[in-house]
Amino acid sequence: MIQLQNVTFAYPSHIQQPVLSHLSLNLRLDICTGLIGRNGTGKTTFGLLLMGLLQPVDGNIYLNGKNLKDSPLHQIGSQIGYLFQNPRQQLFADTIIDELLFPFTLQQTDSCEVRKRADRLLTLFQLDQNRNTNPLSLSTGEQKRLVLAALMMNDPDYLILDEPTNGLDQESRGILGNLITERIMMEKGLLLISHDQPFVNQHCHSVLSMNEKNVREVACAT
């Protein structure tokens, strides 16, 4: 469970106009929650707050009872996978396969089992034809799939996806949809920030709508 208690946030450059003010809500970690709202209402900001990448001006955020302020980034990162709006910010390696493996080789935790998982994920995300390609030469949609695969390497408990279907074709949407369904069956949920109404309606159990003033639940599937 992610709990927000009376959270207020404003960017330092616009301290008078908080993006979120006095927001309290609970996010269940085992379901798919949609987050919709017009441009600039603070959806991305909300996601960054949940990752501890931005600190609330006031109030607290707890991840499974632990205050986010007290958790180091790498720990949050291995519990929650975050897909940025722009996937290029999350690519580091010079080959596709190394993109999945390098966190493990760096920390000397790679093993047969890790390599097998990488193989499986590359097949799942249909990236296994040329695994020595440079990630930066992939198309944006392919880069998104690669980042998703890389995030799944840590087997996170929760995912926050910022506009994941942006620029994905029908087939890639299908792959993402399957991944979501599969994870929900294992009670691993996600937050889906999106303008893609059909996709949100199809996959989310609960939908939050954001506007300039507040966040409210607009739909709850039975």
Add this chain to the structure above:
Amino acid sequence: MQLDPRAKMLPVCLMTSLAIIRNSTFELFVILILALSLAFLVRASLAKVFFKLRHLLSTFLGIFIVQLIFNRSGEALLTAGNRVIVTDSGLENGLGFVLRMMIILLCGTVLATSSSQDTVNSLVQLKLPYTLAFMVITAISFIPLMGREVSHTLVSLQLRGINLKKIPARQKVRAFTYLFFPVIMQTLDKAQELSIALDLRGFRSGFKRTSRIKLRLRYTDWLVMALSVLLFIMALWV
């Protein structure tokens, strides 16, 4: 006080040249005081700059200590038993290094108080080709951009579940390649986008460029420049 960029460039050039020519600690100290007064005169935000560069400052301190301890020439200033710890030339070299670096930093902050537009204009009015002036300013503005990229990349690396503090020593060098590869790629991307955008907007399309703003030297500018030339000549004399 508002000074013309040219009135800042002249004393900055003279002071940095002097700082290279002159060696004695006393002279360097005097130049530092002058640089500091210039920085106060143009109201440079010194506290902010030095806070941002605090890691660099600790590096200076490190180099100072190394100079102090490992420079064995000259006469002993501090001894423990019959072992020499600090010599006078070690102290002088160390202080010289720190003073020079401070002078350069101060001069940089002084120049940074003019907007890049003003600086380009003043370089052009000094008859430097516009393209060249523009290139200089663009190159300088890429430095903070790279700094931002580095911190973004460090954050994203940790989000992959990597504990940067726990990377074994043998893997540290490899970790750096995963940090710098994306930074360099992103910077090159930005540079390429910029050059394409410039071409699309008809940069250097053949017309002579004119500027609405003409910088004029006011009498305070002349005063500062005259004073700095005077001091420079005096410094060469003694």
